[in-house]
Amino acid sequence: MSARPDTAVAHLAFAELQALLHRIFVRHGTSEAVADALAYNCASAQRDGAHSHGVFRIPGYVSTLASGWVDGKALPEVEDVASGYIRVDAKGGFAQPALAAARGLLVEKARSAGVAVLAIHNSHHFAALWPDVEPFAEQGLVALSVVNSMTCVVPHGAQRPLFGTNPIAFAAPCAGSDPIVFDMATSAMAHGDVQIAARKGEQLPEGMGVDSQGQPTRDPKAILEGGALLPFGGHKGSALSMMVELLAAALTGGNFSFEFDWSQHPGAKTPWTGQLIIVIDPAKSVGNRFAERSRELVNQMHEVGLKRMPGERRYRERELSAQQGVTLTVQELEQLRTLAGEQ
Amino acid sequence: MSARPDTAVAHLAFAELQALLHRIFVRHGTSEAVADALAYNCASAQRDGAHSHGVFRIPGYVSTLASGWVDGKALPEVEDVASGYIRVDAKGGFAQPALAAARGLLVEKARSAGVAVLAIHNSHHFAALWPDVEPFAEQGLVALSVVNSMTCVVPHGAQRPLFGTNPIAFAAPCAGSDPIVFDMATSAMAHGDVQIAARKGEQLPEGMGVDSQGQPTRDPKAILEGGALLPFGGHKGSALSMMVELLAAALTGGNFSFEFDWSQHPGAKTPWTGQLIIVIDPAKSVGNRFAERSRELVNQMHEVGLKRMPGERRYRERELSAQQGVTLTVQELEQLRTLAGEQ
Numbered sequence: 210m211s212a213r214p215d216t217a218v219a220h221l222a223f224a225e226l227q228a229l230l231h232r233i234f235v236r237h238g239t240s241e242a243v244a245d246a247l248a249y250n251c252a253s254a255q256r257d258g259a260h261s262h263g264v265f266r267i268p269g270y271v272s273t274l275a276s277g278w279v280d281g282k283a284l285p286e287v288e289d290v291a292s293g294y295i296r297v298d299a300k301g302g303f304a305q306p307a308l309a310a311a312r313g314l315l316v317e318k319a320r321s322a323g324v325a326v327l328a329i330h331n332s333h334h335f336a337a338l339w340p341d342v343e344p345f346a347e348q349g350l351v352a353l354s355v356v357n358s359m360t361c362v363v364p365h366g367a368q369r370p371l372f373g374t375n376p377i378a379f380a381a382p383c384a385g386s387d388p389i390v391f392d393m394a395t396s397a398m399a400h401g402d403v404q405i406a407a408r409k410g411e412q413l414p415e416g417m418g419v420d421s422q423g424q425p426t427r428d429p430k431a432i433l434e435g436g437a438l439l440p441f442g443g444h445k446g447s448a449l450s451m452m453v454e455l456l457a458a459a460l461t462g463g464n465f466s467f468e469f470d471w472s473q474h475p476g477a478k479t480p481w482t483g484q485l486i487i488v489i490d491p492a493k494s495v496g497n498r499f500a501e502r503s504r505e506l507v508n509q510m511h512e513v514g515l516k517r518m519p520g521e522r523r524y525r526e527r528e529l530s531a532q533q534g535v536t537l538t539v540q541e542l543e544q545l546r547t548l549a550g551e552q
Numbered sequence: 553m554s555a556r557p558d559t560a561v562a563h564l565a566f567a568e569l570q571a572l573l574h575r576i577f578v579r580h581g582t583s584e585a586v587a588d589a590l591a592y593n594c595a596s597a598q599r600d601g602a603h604s605h606g607v608f609r610i611p612g613y614v615s616t617l618a619s620g621w622v623d624g625k626a627l628p629e630v631e632d633v634a635s636g637y638i639r640v641d642a643k644g645g646f647a648q649p650a651l652a653a654a655r656g657l658l659v660e661k662a663r664s665a666g667v668a669v670l671a672i673h674n675s676h677h678f679a680a681l682w683p684d685v686e687p688f689a690e691q692g693l694v695a696l697s698v699v700n701s702m703t704c705v706v707p708h709g710a711q712r713p714l715f716g717t718n719p720i721a722f723a724a725p726c727a728g729s730d731p732i733v734f735d736m737a738t739s740a741m742a743h744g745d746v747q748i749a750a751r752k753g754e755q756l757p758e759g760m761g762v763d764s765q766g767q768p769t770r771d772p773k774a775i776l777e778g779g780a781l782l783p784f785g786g787h788k789g790s791a792l793s794m795m796v797e798l799l800a801a802a803l804t805g806g807n808f809s810f811e812f813d814w815s816q817h818p819g820a821k822t823p824w825t826g827q828l829i830i831v832i833d834p835a836k837s838v839g840n841r842f843a844e845r846s847r848e849l850v851n852q853m854h855e856v857g858l859k860r861m862p863g864e865r866r867y868r869e870r871e872l873s874a875q876q877g878v879t880l881t882v883q884e885l886e887q888l889r890t891l892a893g894e895q
Contacts (some may be wrong), residue, residue, distance in 0.1 A: 249602030293636040294666025294836045323637025323832070326586070326667045330838055351803065379795050381802075389798070391791040442785025448734040448862040452722050455732070459724075459845035460694065462838030465853060485668070487830065489616070493637045495673055495805030501800035509810060514711030519791040 219542045220534030226264075227229055227252040232549045233267060237274045239281035247307035247336070249423050254337045256535045258526030261401025262337035269478035270335065271548055278302065278477035279333045285310045293322040296462075299332030304356065304484050307332050308341055319350055319488040327486040330463035333360070333479035338378035339392035339520070341486065345492040346388030353490040354378045354383070357457040359480040360467040363437045365447030366487045370437035373424035373466035373480060374400050375453035382491070383507055391519040395450040396438040403429045403438070456485045559782035562885045565879030569607075570595040575892045576610060580617045582819055583626035585761045589648035590679070597680045599878045601869030604744025605680035612821035613678060614891055621820030622646065622676045630651045636665040639805075642675030647699065647827050650675050651684055662693055662831040670829040674805035676822035677701070681721035682735035682863070684829065689723035689731030692843070696833040698719045700800040702823040703810045708790030716809035716823060717743050720795035725834070726850055727843040735863040738793040739781040746772045746781070747853050796873045799828045 221229070227248050234244035255263030274281050282303025287310050290296050298497055304447065307329045318325035332358045345352035358373030360428055376399075378392040394400070397417045407429035420426040421435030432438060440446035458465045463483020471477040476547035491499030507518060530536065538546075546552040564572070570591050577587035590613065590642030598606030615622050626645025630653050633639050638658055642650035650672045661668035677699045688695035701716030719742075721735040737743070741758045749756055750772035763769040764778030775781060783789035801808045806826020814820040850861060875880065880888075889895040 290836050291664065291666035293668070294833075296836070296838060298838075307834060321634065322665050322667075323634035324665075324667050324669045325636070326832060328837060351798070364853055364856065364859050366860060367853065371852055371856045373651050377792075379791075381795075381798050382880075389794075391795075393788045393791060441788050442698075444862065445736045445784050446788070448722075448736060449720075449852070451733075451862065452724075453696070454844055454849055455724050457840050460832065460834055460837050465845075465849060465852070487623075489669060489803065490637075491803055492621050493633050493639070494803050495639060495641075495672060498805075500804050503798055506797055506802060506808060509714055509808070510707055510710065510794070513707065513714045517709060518590050519787065519794065 213448055215541040218536050219262050219539050220536055221542070222254050222534050223530060226255065226535050226537075229545055229549055230264070230267065232551075233271070234281070236550055237271045237281070237548070239274065242309070243281055243283075243303055243306045247303060250305055250336045250340045252535065253340045256527055256530040256536060257523035259523060261399055261405055264537055264545060265401065265405065266335060267545060267548060272476035273333075273335070273479045274472035276476040277476035278471055278481075279343040279479050281383060283316075287292065287311045287314065289314065293318055293325045294327065295327045296328045297327065299329055300334065301331055301481070304332035304334040305328055305341070305480075308484070308486065312344075315486070315488055316348060316350065318344070319490045324487065324489045327488070328461040328483070329485070330461040330483040331481075332463065332484060333481050334484055335479040337392060338376045339380070339485075342378045342380035343388060343390050345488050346382045346390065349403070349492070350380050351381045351499070352379070354452040354484065354486040355457045356484040357454050357463070357466045357482045358400070361400060362440055362450060363419060363423075364451065365440055365444040371467055372440070372447075372450040372454060373482070373485070374438065375450045375457070375466070377449065377453065381503055382406075382500040384413070384504040386504070386507070387524050389503060389507065389518065389520065393441075395440055395446050395453060397441045397446075398438060400438070403432055407433055418431060423490050431535060438552050457483045461485055554592040560882040561879050562882050563879055564885070566595060566599050566873060569598065569878050569880075571815055572681055572892055573607070573610065575894075576599070576614065576888065577624070578623070579893055580614045580867040580891070582617065584650070586626075586646055586649045589652050590646060593679045593683045595649055595878070598681045598880060599870055599873040600866035602680050602866060603831065604742055604748055607888060608744065608748065609678060610888060610891060615819035616678070616822045619819040621814055621817035621824075622822050630654045630657065636668040638668065638862045640670065640675075641673045642672055643673055644824070646822075647672055647675035648679060648684070651827070651829070655687075656827070657690060658753035658831055659688070659693065662833045663835070666836040667830065667832045669825070670831070671804040672828070673804040673826040674824075675806065675827060676824050677827055678822040680735060681719045682733050682866070684721035685721045686731060686733050688831050689725045690732065692725050692835070694724045694834055694842070695722070695829060696831040697827065698796040698800045699808070699821070700809045700825045700838050701743070702796050702812075704743060705783055705793060706766075707794065708761060708783055709741040715783070715790075715797060715870055716794040716825070717781065718800070718809070719791045720792065720796065723841040724846055725845040729847070729850070730867050732850065732861065732863065733866075734844060736784070738783055738789050738796060740784045740789075741781060743781070746775055750776055756819065766844055790872075800826045804828055809894055
């Protein structure tokens with residue numbers, strides 16, 4: 210056992226972390242293309258300080274692949290349905306390679322039709338959502354995405370869990386700066402953050418979840434073991450979570466958060482649902498000044514005393530990572546090297 | 553002065569209320585087409601028990617028209633920009649007739665392209681948002697709309713108000729029942745509900761707003777007179793409110809909630825901003841089973857103990873109104889008749 214404390218940190222260049230994660234994915238049964246998409250996503254989350262979706266997720270990916278629950282070599286099937294509509298059957302694989310397979314066509318359609326929808330079904334999403342939308346904003350487009358997950362949230366006014374954490378992510382260009390990007394679970398807290406708190410033995414703030422008896426609790430373990438999360442913002446967050454189920458599952462042809470059964474796949478962690486992405490081309494708007502207007506809004510937000518824009522922390526962490534490398538604990542790095550079969 | 557208590561009620565058939573409101577609008581300077589759209593919207597809100605957007609709004613409409621702030625006879629200009637994109641310049645008139653002018657084309661485009669966007673700018677929206685989206689769901693389509701309003705909400709983490717109440721409305725078909733429809737202010741409370749509480753002398757729940765010093769208050773008058781509302785759900789509701797500014801104003805070419813100056817128009821009440829509507833055709837989805845799937849979700853929501861679906865109260869009130877007529881207070885009815893010049 211190492212004498213180093215759990216908090217000792219290591220730094221890795223982004224490309225090096227990405228390559229290490231890529232080797233892990235391939236070693237545990239994904240194709241090169243799938244490893245590309247997942248390693249980029251996961252390394253990006255770690256780089257940007259979004260630790261609940263960073264290397265913390267790797268053991269879950271590995272145990273899921275080992276369980277046979279997800280097809281790490283699935284070839285997504287892209288269908289061009291209409292001038293603004295693409296369907297992708299992820300074939301039981303991950304959602305990110307499905308998006309990657311259709312991204313070019315989606316951008317082309319959004320620019321031509323003014324708006325386009327990408328409806329992915331039969332897909333597994335186990336990652337942060339903002340890396341899916343941010344690239345559209347970097348290309349001058351506005352993007353909105355929703356993905357449903359697995360039953361762990363009690364609808365407002367109900368007794369038992371039904372919805373997933375069902376995040377909504379949004380990205381828009383902003384003149385003279387990084388895009389405006391947010392990614393929010395419609396649950397009071399992201400599932401990964403509850404797991405991290407449980408691991409650290411920390412109590413949660415009030416109002417995050419209930420125990421197995423449906424009673425309010427601040428104990429993350431009680432939420433994870435038979436309990437459930439609550440939606441954020443009461444009945445409004447709950448309605449948004451319902452909307453995510455409708456858009457990401459009913460509309461795409463994917464499973465609702467409560468529909469899949471992974472009991473025959475011990476170790477499986479990835480929700481097998483669907484994802485919807487809507488991309489709008491602001492060049493179609495009057496005067497084509499979206500990015501400048503978005504800048505004006507941000508300026509005014511600072512003017513009324515806002516210290517930090519939504520998503521700004523990620524950009525700061527990204528800059529820091531560019532200077533000193535991506536931070537992870539020594540323990541995590543050792544675990545990754547072991548999973549890569551390299552020590 | 554009437555001896556009847558303020559709470560004495562009258563009942564009017566929906567068509568009768570609609571006709572009465574229509575006469576008021578025309579008498580105060582709107583065209584027939586504009587009166588059609590507004591009377592339908594406002595009578596629907598009253599019928600469905602959404603009182604903060606029912607006949608309660610009529611004096612505000614009237615004083616706004618009298619102030620010259622809005623053009624009650626504006627002819628919206630519809631531009632067919634791309635296979636999935638329509639722009640409408642409302643020409644300084646109301647948003648509802650602008651939507652009405654483009655509705656047919658919007659449905660046609662959504663069915664053909666799979667998704668279509670309607671971007672309205674230079675428009676005034678002073679009404680409930682759900683009547684704008686519900687008809688799409690009745691036609692088997694999924695619709696999402698956002699509209700920004702006027703500065704009265706402090707962004708999470710800021711000191712002073714900037715955003716409007718910025719509602720989001722969503723509508724989706726559901727097999728064997730009324731569409732699933734919700735309409736939520738991204739503020740902790742709708743502005744009209746604060747006004748109603750102030751009028752009734754009621755205290756608000758905690759967390760709705762701040763006074764002119766930025767201190768939390770439960771007094772609706774303190775919020776209305778120099779104070780401000782808070783977003784719902786902390787930083788998440790605040791991010792959604794920002795998204796509404798970006799979609800409804802930056803993207804459409806409309807004003808942000810903080811941009812218009814109505815100081816030269818005493819009596820003006822209607823925010824002069826923009827509105828975005830996204831309509832998706834679920835017939836393009838795999839298997840074309842959206843309405844059935846949506847039914848399955850609703851069934852499961854009841855299964856886990858949900859007593860009342862989002863929007864269900866409106867349908868109940870609507871049914872009641874169909875039986876006994878639309879309820880309003882005797883005082884309100886007298887005021888309406890006076891505004892119509894009929895007593």
